Amino acid sequence: MKVKHTAAWVGFTAAALVATSACGADSVKQAAEAVDKTDAIMAALARATDRTEQLGSAEVKVSTDLGTGTPIAMDGTYSWGDGMAYDVHMDTAAAQMQAVQDDPKIHCLLVDGVYYYDVDPQASGPLKGKEWMKVDASAVFGERGAASMNAGGNPTASLKGLKYASDVEDLGSQTVNGQKATHYRAVIDQKHMGSFKEAYTGDGSLLNQMTGGADTITMDVWLGAKDLPVRLVQGMGKMKVTMDFTKFGATATVKAPPAAETADMTEALKEAQGQ
Template sequence: MKLKYTAAWVGVTAAAMFAVSACGAESVKSESVKQTADAVDKTDTVMAALARATDRTEQVGSAEVKMITDMGTGTPITMDGTYSWGDGPAYDVQMDTKASQMQTLQDDPTLRALFVDGAYYYDIDPQPSGPLAGKEWMKIDGSAVFGEAGAEAFNNSNSSPSASMKALKYANDVENLGTETVNGKRATHYRAVIDQAHMGRYKDALGEDAGVLGSVTGGVDEIAMDVWVGDRDLPVRLVQEMGAMKVTVDFEKFGDTTEVKAPPAAQTGDLTEAIKEQAGAAQ
């Protein structure tokens, strides 16, 4: 069965979006306190606004989201569902089966995908043979996506939208681009760039040799980030560009989302090693 990385890189989007950017604040604090202080002196208003938004986002812990992943190689993939970060990153979303090139594993037009406890799960049709024979779910561990070092950094981090905004506060060239209307809401648009020196341990997940994510993005030298903050000091939209990958997340309703749980082990087939072998053969 030829997966063409699809199962792995589609699953990357939500987790990678928030995890990779989470390194920014911690790494810059430790590496360049003076640089951070100078930036704060010059942009007090921006820093204060982002600090409020960071605190509010961290407090709510979860949200309903719509996410679009564009690899620049075909139809962008849309994912709708819930994302939570209160007890570690997790999501439960529906995505277009054909756009994600998963129609060989699922006949329905939409496919349910989960991320929980560091692994991706896909609700598939039971297959006639192989590791997915008779299974309702396909599992891919995060180590096949980020590489071993990248997955460890991700799993041990405070990965969340609030962590992304902490990274914005300490990134290079933070700008306030003014007020715009996004999804019918008035929001202030902020933009920043995080260079490779300030990615901390997450550069392990973004290099050309770092698992499927590195293979898909072609390696990442910098991360461009945009966030639109609404009148309740909560993000309305968050956009991240990492190499060839662009991920857009629109936030709808915050809080009160259902806990994401892994499917029963007896109903799950694990393709982690097959994906790792395929990625290694392609390098």
């Protein structure tokens, strides 16, 4: 197994999974004075933010295009009520993780700022006899970027960023996944990314490498009849992430695997990217 190559792709997929959590509340103070939108748009986004924050979790389907032509599909649960967490299954081949998992789907967790990947125990090397591979978020986003993501990376933060971005467009009513929804769009530049700027553009961030150093984020959100997002889409340079929400609330608590069953690949990933 090529440990460094696998570690690098682990970082890419980890970054992609949380890419929909851009532009947290820190951006609000910086952008609020520049806003010039109708009361109707502001009210709709405010209601969606409050409702999403209140429910705290959702079942989701995610598609991530890293610019390779083969999107990575994943589905599962995403929680943000008590810190960001997820429990998803991802397409193994699309994520280029066949070296560590024979099954077509690989089970992935995010708990307390640490990513876990369910792997096949190896006969030798750092994954010998281990069921899970572990990577700390600092290896993916850099130390400062990881702190920003852990503090506020969630769909609520995305909605707040859209709510206070300049030039939000109302693109009208559309049907998404069988639901009638209103489509809003905004382009968010670096100065309005708040503390998330480090995660998206910092020198130690794999996400910066993945996007090709993009300095803007195009945000699209479709809000349904119950003032909840039906779909969130983010475009950052060559990367595009689409998250569909299928059901809100009442998801199970995400727990970390037993420590004895995990192999920590954080340093291998940092070494692979030259941190």
